[in-house]
Amino acid sequence: MKDIMDEANRCLNCKVKPCQKGCPLENDIPSFIKQVKENNLEEAFKILTQTTVLGAICGRICPHSKQCRGNCVRGIKSEPINIGKLESYVFDNAIKQNFKIETNDKLNGKKVAVVGGGPSGLTCAAFLSMNGAKVTIYEKQPKLGGIPMYGIPDFRLPREVIDETIKKILNLGIEAKCNQALGKDYELDELMEKYDVVYLSFGANVSSKMNIPGEELDGVYGGNELLETGKHPNYEGKSVAVIGGGNVAMDSARTIKRLGAEHVYVIYRRAREQMPAEDYEVEDAIKEGVQFLFQNNIVKALGKNKVEKIECIKTQLVKKEGEKRLVPVNIENSNYTLDMDYVVMAVGSKANKELVAKTGLETTDYGNIKVDERYMTSKDGVFAGGDLIGTKATVAWAARSGRNASEEIIKYLMEK
Numbered sequence: 538m539k540d541i542m543d544e545a546n547r548c549l550n551c552k553v554k555p556c557q558k559g560c561p562l563e564n565d566i567p568s569f570i571k572q573v574k575e576n577n578l579e580e581a582f583k584i585l586t587q588t589t590v591l592g593a594i595c596g597r598i599c600p601h602s603k604q605c606r607g608n609c610v611r612g613i614k615s616e617p618i619n620i621g622k623l624e625s626y627v628f629d630n631a632i633k634q635n636f637k638i639e640t641n642d643k644l645n646g647k648k649v650a651v652v653g654g655g656p657s658g659l660t661c662a663a664f665l666s667m668n669g670a671k672v673t674i675y676e677k678q679p680k681l682g683g684i685p686m687y688g689i690p691d692f693r694l695p696r697e698v699i700d701e702t703i704k705k706i707l708n709l710g711i712e713a714k715c716n717q718a719l720g721k722d723y724e725l726d727e728l729m730e731k732y733d734v735v736y737l738s739f740g741a742n743v744s745s746k747m748n749i750p751g752e753e754l755d756g757v758y759g760g761n762e763l764l765e766t767g768k769h770p771n772y773e774g775k776s777v778a779v780i781g782g783g784n785v786a787m788d789s790a791r792t793i794k795r796l797g798a799e800h801v802y803v804i805y806r807r808a809r810e811q812m813p814a815e816d817y818e819v820e821d822a823i824k825e826g827v828q829f830l831f832q833n834n835i836v837k838a839l840g841k842n843k844v845e846k847i848e849c850i851k852t853q854l855v856k857k858e859g860e861k862r863l864v865p866v867n868i869e870n871s872n873y874t875l876d877m878d879y880v881v882m883a884v885g886s887k888a889n890k891e892l893v894a895k896t897g898l899e900t901t902d903y904g905n906i907k908v909d910e911r912y913m914t915s916k917d918g919v920f921a922g923g924d925l926i927g928t929k930a931t932v933a934w935a936a937r938s939g940r941n942a943s944e945e946i947i948k949y950l951m952e953k
């Protein structure tokens with residue numbers, strides 16, 4: 538508790554609130570920290586639940602130095618406030634003390650189906666339920682939680698934190714139907730008949746391909762699928778290359794190293810400073826024995842049926858007109874090969890094409906579900922959000938999309 542108070546007391550309670558602007562959910566950070574300073578944790582929780590229901594999760598796994606914390610005024614001359622630690626403390630305490638989330642009956646029991654119980658679906662469901670809707674979440678997995686539950690390893694986010702967060706959200710009166718897959722156990726049309734509104738938030742968790750030779754060989758996996766299913770080969774004494782520089786790459790590399798791989802290489806075509814992953818995660822991975830090959834890229838996987846080697850190339854970073862970031866360009870004749878037992882592709886994610894096609898909804902050129910400015914899809918009363926519509930792939934941005942959609946759904950239902 539003392540360290541929480543010391544941290545809260547360092548906050549300057551800035552009037553312009555740069556930290557709030559840096560937060561995807563625009564949590565009122567100075568106001569909730571002020572309440573923490575005064576040891577009024579119920580009021581701090583009340584302030585935060587105006588914008589988020591995932592504080593215990595986001596407080597632990599958000600890339601804070603690129604969001605709220607990265608904008609903290611204290612950071613100019615010293616250490617910025619550890620906002621995530623304070624946020625998760627407030628939520629952990631609210632769960633323990635069973636603080637209630639405020640509700641009203643504005644929507645008078647209007648019925649909403651939410652498809653997909655990840656950050657976006659849970660947030661949308663919670664905000665609709667807080668406003669009096671009767672919400673049912675359909676989830677294909679045995680448990681709700683989405684990526685935090687099935688994609689982020691336990692060492693980064695303990696399962697009990699997710700379980701408790703979900704329990705608190707369901708306590709708003711939300712029904713959860715798990716092991717229910719869209720297109721298999723039910724169809725979109727059925728939900729449209731039964732409910733006043735349907736919100737689709739089943740994510741975009743199919744690993745993107747690089748379309749390089751050898752990608753179809755055995756032993757080449759998608760990082761999302763590995764983390765989601767937890768079905769790993771035996772890595773004991775093996776060499777594994779993880780391609781990419783974001784969270785999925787970091788989580789895959791660290792998980793595989795913990796599962797006994799002898800060598801784990803993260804191959805990233807840009808430099809360390811450009812990595813989307815948080816710096817402390819890279820540090821932790823290095824301490825755990827993960828090796829980084831910055832400014833290197835894979836060009837092919839080699840082997841008969843199973844991958845045996847990879848061919849890589851060195852890159853240099855150049856400035857290109859119209860590009861914000863430095864662009865990696867292959868250095869001619871710098872190719873080399875490495876013996877490799879497994880390759881994990883963690884270069885991005887996309888929506889499940891077949892599943893999206895089954896909905897019969899219009900899509901974007903990238904295969905995401907197309908929505909208008911109200912988050913409404915091409916079918917009246919069917920809304921969509923989160924990664925499925927191409928939101929930036931972080932938990933907080935997905936949650937923001939769910940909250941924004943809930944606001945639009947409330948307007949729609951009030952006018953109906």
Ligand code: SF4
Pocket residue numbers: 547548549550551554555556557566567570608609610611618620
């Ligand atoms: S910017 Fe930092 S010091 Fe200022 S209010 Fe936000 S957390 Fe507090």
